[in-house]
Amino acid sequence: MKFEAVTIKDIAKALGLSTSTVSRALRDSYEISPETKKLVLEYAEKINYHPNPIALSLKERRSRTIGVMVCEIANSYFSQVINGIESIAQLHGYNVIISQSRDSAGRELQNLQYLTSRSVDGLIISVSSETKDFSYLQELHDRGMPIVFFDRIVDAIETHKVITDNFKGAYDATQHLAQMGYKRIAAICNTITLSIGKERLAGYKAALKDAGLDYKEEMVRTCEHGGMLASELEEAVASLFAASPAPDAIFAAADKLTTGCLQALRNRGLSVPGDVAMVGFSNSELTGLLNPAMSVIKQPAFEMGELATDLLLELIESKRPVTDYQTRVLGTEIIIRDSCPPVI
Amino acid sequence: MKFEAVTIKDIAKALGLSTSTVSRALRDSYEISPETKKLVLEYAEKINYHPNPIALSLKERRSRTIGVMVCEIANSYFSQVINGIESIAQLHGYNVIISQSRDSAGRELQNLQYLTSRSVDGLIISVSSETKDFSYLQELHDRGMPIVFFDRIVDAIETHKVITDNFKGAYDATQHLAQMGYKRIAAICNTITLSIGKERLAGYKAALKDAGLDYKEEMVRTCEHGGMLASELEEAVASLFAASPAPDAIFAAADKLTTGCLQALRNRGLSVPGDVAMVGFSNSELTGLLNPAMSVIKQPAFEMGELATDLLLELIESKRPVTDYQTRVLGTEIIIRDSCPPVI
């Protein structure tokens, strides 16, 4: 007992027609008589015919499938982005294949090769924080594969990119802490090999400066693995509080870092904002319930997914080289959950 | 400029061989001379040949792709399950296509038809709470499509199922509230058209009974849309607190209901556990930081995804009818975050 699908051939045989006639009738071609059309369509409906998309893909050299590469699905931010991607893809009759790098450059490369050998029509990618060699992506792009980067983009590759205003998000967060009166504001960041790491660190620095606070390197901790390893955060927090004037506030520069930091603080018996204040990037729906623990910077994740997909589909459907590639910057939102006047 | 893949034909032409020889050499067939093999393999490597999986799919009548249907990706529980699914699939060289029903029966049917129109080898499904007509799924199953249900299963369809011990989870939650001394324990549930709705309601009832508390129908609210609509929760909470003896505790029977309920309570200015205690199902990583707001029931989501995929792949690879289908029940975990002694 197997799942046997009905093909165009079955219809042709049953109706005493040729496959091409059936094919054309189904596609409502002008060169088929109304009667034949009706006959075919009704019979197709009756036996529940559906065209085999694989055969179509082979013929049309397109799979109507887009590949998505993120470091982790089970992360509110990424799952919200995927949600957005899926909605747009669905709208245009595209399937979405999802792959996780788990922030390992090796896995990322392997999955990428797999995805592209699986004939996806295009890729939406947020690169792993471990990745330093972008030659495979570059080659893919050079060979004409439509690619849209989001969040963790590759600066060097000239294609569409969708990011949030990382500088401003970090700036707002830090400024907010400064306005609350905190003086020793630490930062927990991603590596600056990632553009998001760089920009958010810059936003943090700028806000410190504008608030008249000194930037001190020893107040910044970098997490190589983006907080995927709990130990990273434990160490970062431990070393921050080992310093003689311990920080009175922390800015966490990414979702994973925010939650990991909260957890690490809790493990050390430190409360937020009792012992140390905190503002961080976070897209979890539950931060809304953490009140009054902290304010958060929220990224328009769903919209980013939608936008990235729109751009990718445009790239896919107009098969021309990307000369007019663009970087779209979406604003972040700061959600204030403490007594400070909102930042404009 | 298009993304042109190199085919077996290109290799054959370049090397002055036939396509069949090349094909066999690549598959390391015994009937090819070592020299030819070496020649072909080296050249293939050099020009970066990868077989076209679509052509393979057409030939082998299998896509090495599994379809996943959930109501919403951006939900901690489901994204954790998908994480598990993806790991196992990846391990076996399968791709994962994800589809969201957004808890609409119509969308679910439409996406299901799309997925199954021949491009997936099997399905992992958690049905929408709106779905009442399972005839399409039944037909799919009858026609031999491998299906594994998880979480929200369809009792009537005889195939593998993976669920958590919903009864026990609900029982533990309710018992915990009872042990804390609460007497008027309300419940916010999914519809009992869903097995999970039925079982969790039963667990709630049983725990009330064992604690010597009366079950009162007016203390139970049902959310048709599983909490997808914020208004559902607003109404549920409003009507619960409109009753003359308002509840002193709430058991929320699903992730979405837990967060929605917390939000609704907050909107009404009620604090947890100050004004009303609460225990609910929740798989968000952030509930761990909500301390001491409430204890939660956590499902082994990742493991469920892994298990469901293992079962599905078994079904797919051994193409026999499912006679020995089974329902695997995984235990839930109660995470205590208040002063009550842990439930055994």
Place this chain on the structure above:
DNA sequence: TTGTATGCGTTATCAG
């Protein structure tokens, strides 16, 4: 208006 032949990339079956 309808039918025939061909090709998309691959492998299996036959011949040589």
Place this chain on the structure above:
DNA sequence: CTGATAACGCATACAA
């Protein structure tokens, strides 16, 4: 050991 050919399901250029 290697090559020609058919087939997977569909669409289309070309015939009729």
